Amino acid sequence: MIQPIIKARDLQKHYPVKSGFLKPSQNLRALAGVSFDLYAGQTLAVVGESGCGKSTLARLLAMIEEPTSGRLSIDGVDLTEVNNKSLSKGLRQKVQMVFQDPFGSLNPRHKIGDILQEPLVINTGLNASERRQKALEMMNLVGLREEHFQRYPHMFSGGQRQRIAIARALILKPKVVVLDEPVSALDVSIQAQVINLLIELQQELSLAYVFISHDLSVVRHIADEVLVMYLGRPVEHSSKEVLFSNPQHPYTQALLSATPQVATQRDRQRIKLKGEMPSPIDPPSGCVFNPRCQYANQDCLTTPPVMELYNESRVACWALKQRRIGELKNSQTKSML
Secondary structure (H helix, E strand, O other): OOOOOEEEEEEEEEEEEOOOOOOOOEEEEEEEEEEEEEOOOOEEEEEOOOOOOHHHHHHHHOOOOOOOEEEEEEOOEEHHHOOOHHHHHHHHHHEEEEOOOOOOOOOOOOOHHHHHHHHHHHHOOOOHHHHHHHHHHHHHHOOOOHHHHHOOHHHOOHHHHHHHHHHHHHOOOOOEEEEEOOOOOOOHHHHHHHHHHHHHHHHHHOOEEEEEOOOHHHHHHHOOEEEEEEOOEEEEEEEHHHHHHOOOOHHHHHHHHOOHHHOOOOOOOOOOOOOOOOOOOOOOOOOOOHHHOOOOOHHHHHOOOOOEEEOOEEEOOHHHHHHHHHHHHHHHHHHHO
C-alpha cells in the first residue's frame, strides 16, 4: 500500500497575543483542525482569503514552526515524537520551501553560486568542486546558464530570481516542496513560464507540492486536489475537477463566482459575501462562516460542523447536511407513492 509523504491530522496553531497592560493574553487561532494526506507526485492547493491560515500551514509543513496540537508525519516519521537532532535535520531536508518574494528571499550580498551551494555546505560533506558541479546541474535544470553562477540577485529579472529560489529549494533533493504564493509577484506571462517549469520538475523528480495561492486560475492549472480554508479551518476538500465543476460549500461557491476566468458557466451569478472575515482571536461560535453565510441556520450558530462526504467532496457545512436530509426524505416519499 502506498504511504503518503505527508500526513496531517487535526493540526492547530495558536499564538499568544497581548491584550493590554495587566490584562491576560489571548489566543490567536491561526490554524484550527487541518487534516490531509499528500502523496508523491501530487499537488495539493490550499486556497482562501488573506488571514485564512494558508501561510501558517506552510510554515508548519516546512518545520519553521511547531504545531500547538495535532499530529504531523513526514515520510512515515511523526514529528511529535522526534527528539533526535540528526533525524530532525534529515526530515528538514525532505521538505523545502519557495517563498512569495523571490528578491526578498535571496541574500543580495551573495552570488548565485554561493546561494545555491550554501545548503550543501551545511547539510552535506561534499567538497568545493562537487558542490559547484551540483549547483551548475541544478541551474541547468531550472533554465539558468553557467554564466549566471557569478552574478548577484539584483542582476536578474523577477522570473529568473524565482528560478534561483526553486533551484535552491531542490538542491538537497527534497520529496516535498511548499510553494507559498510562488508566482503572485510575477507578471502574467512570467507566471505561466514558472508554473510550467514547476510541472516539468514535478514530473521529472516525482515531487509532491503544497501550493499556497489565492489565484484560482493558477490553482486550476497546477493542482490535483484543493483544500479551501476559512479562518484557519478547512471547509471543503476535493479533487480539482470536482471542486471547479460542482463546489459544495457556500464559501467555495463565493470564491469561484468572484473569479470569472475560472467560471465553468458564462452566466454564473456573482455571490457577494456580506461583512468582513471575523477576528481569529474571537471567532464566532458554531460555524465560523455563519455571520457571512446566506444559508446559516440554528445549528450553524451553535455547533461547529465536521468534514463529511457530499458528492465526492469533503465539506464542513450544516446547511448542506440539512439539504441532503431533505432530499433523502423527498426521495423516500416519492418511492412510497
